[in-house]
Amino acid sequence: MSIVVAGTVAFDAIETPFGKTDKIIGGSGTYISLAASYFYGNIKLVSVVGDDFPKTMFTNFNKRGIYTDGVQVMKGKKSFFWSGKYHLDMNTRDTLKTELNVLADFNPILPDTYRKCDVVMLGNIEPNLQMQVINQLAVRPKLIAMDTMNYWMNNAKKALDKVLRMVDMLIINDEEARQLANEYAIAKAAKAILGRYQLKYLVIKKGEHGALLFSGDQIFFAPALPLEEVFDPTGAGDTFAGGFIGYLAQTKNITFTNMKRAIIYGSAMASFCVEKFGPQRLMEIKKTNITKRVNEFVDLMKVTMK
Numbered sequence: 001m002s003i004v005v006a007g008t009v010a011f012d013a014i015e016t017p018f019g020k021t022d023k024i025i026g027g028s029g030t031y032i033s034l035a036a037s038y039f040y041g042n043i044k045l046v047s048v049v050g051d052d053f054p055k056t057m058f059t060n061f062n063k064r065g066i067y068t069d070g071v072q073v074m075k076g077k078k079s080f081f082w083s084g085k086y087h088l089d090m091n092t093r094d095t096l097k098t099e100l101n102v103l104a105d106f107n108p109i110l111p112d113t114y115r116k117c118d119v120v121m122l123g124n125i126e127p128n129l130q131m132q133v134i135n136q137l138a139v140r141p142k143l144i145a146m147d148t149m150n151y152w153m154n155n156a157k158k159a160l161d162k163v164l165r166m167v168d169m170l171i172i173n174d175e176e177a178r179q180l181a182n183e184y185a186i187a188k189a190a191k192a193i194l195g196r197y198q199l200k201y202l203v204i205k206k207g208e209h210g211a212l213l214f215s216g217d218q219i220f221f222a223p224a225l226p227l228e229e230v231f232d233p234t235g236a237g238d239t240f241a242g243g244f245i246g247y248l249a250q251t252k253n254i255t256f257t258n259m260k261r262a263i264i265y266g267s268a269m270a271s272f273c274v275e276k277f278g279p280q281r282l283m284e285i286k287k288t289n290i291t292k293r294v295n296e297f298v299d300l301m302k303v304t305m306k
Contacts, residue, residue: 003036003249006047006133009025010027043065043067046110046114049071078101082095083096120143126152150176173237208230225293236274272285
């Protein structure tokens with residue numbers, strides 16, 4: 001199996017109640033790829049950066065089995081930059097600055113080696129860009145999953161509706177699901193989204209309250225691991241998606257039953273992500289750490305009924 005990941009590779013500047021950073025590496029493509037690389041070593045990244053992006057990061061990507069032939073480097077231009085400040089509850093944030101830079105002129109081009117793959121994960125980018133990636137595929141992958149956000153629901157709804165009908169799975173948070181479905185109850189929202197777009201699968205993330213997997217009439221819920229300290233939630237959702245698709249690719253099993261396990265692995269990876277600023281923690285952990293964390297999730301879910 002091979003995984004194509006399309007998303008941003010960028011710079012972030014983050015402030016939380018626990019501290020702040022200067023410009024650090026970020027972007028949905030970065031988090032998804034790093035998380036997936038712990039499970040599978042054939043990840044093909046599609047993105048764009050300016051010539052201000054450090055070459056050492058490309059070396060790090062390549063060492064982890066993340067191929068960057070599909071990452072365009074625009075000379076004389078700056079990489080995408082986002083700056084935000086989180087509130088005390090760490091669930092809400094204010095965007096302080098957004099500089100599209102190279103992203104404003106991004107035209108994703110898939111190298112020939114990317115056009116046949118088994119899994120595609122479309123990070124949170126403009127819906128027309130997501131469609132461009134899908135339209136360049138030579139054969140239909142076993143799974144096409146995508147992320148999106150409220151901004152595209154408000155400003156690119158027609159294109160978003162179109163791309164949603166081209167994918168198999170949508171991964172969004174509960175606020176986004178409610179807006180997309182125009183329903184408050186999560187189960188009702190999920191049913192509406194699955195039916196409207198003929199999706200095979202839907203994952204609704206609830207942050208510190210876990211995640212839900214829907215497919216037809218089937219539902220699975222996994223809790224989040226209670227953490228004593230959360231330093232930076234930036235990228236946690238993308239990290240979840242990366243762990244999720246990475247596990248599916250590793251096991252070569254794209255079924256609802258196996259996706260239950262993938263939810264646990266995705267949740268475990270997201271729990272690491274929030275422990276330090278940016279993707280730093282994702283670049284430190286070992287597979288033994290992941291196994292231990294997954295077992296903690298399993299223990300959390302165990303129950304004996306007499």
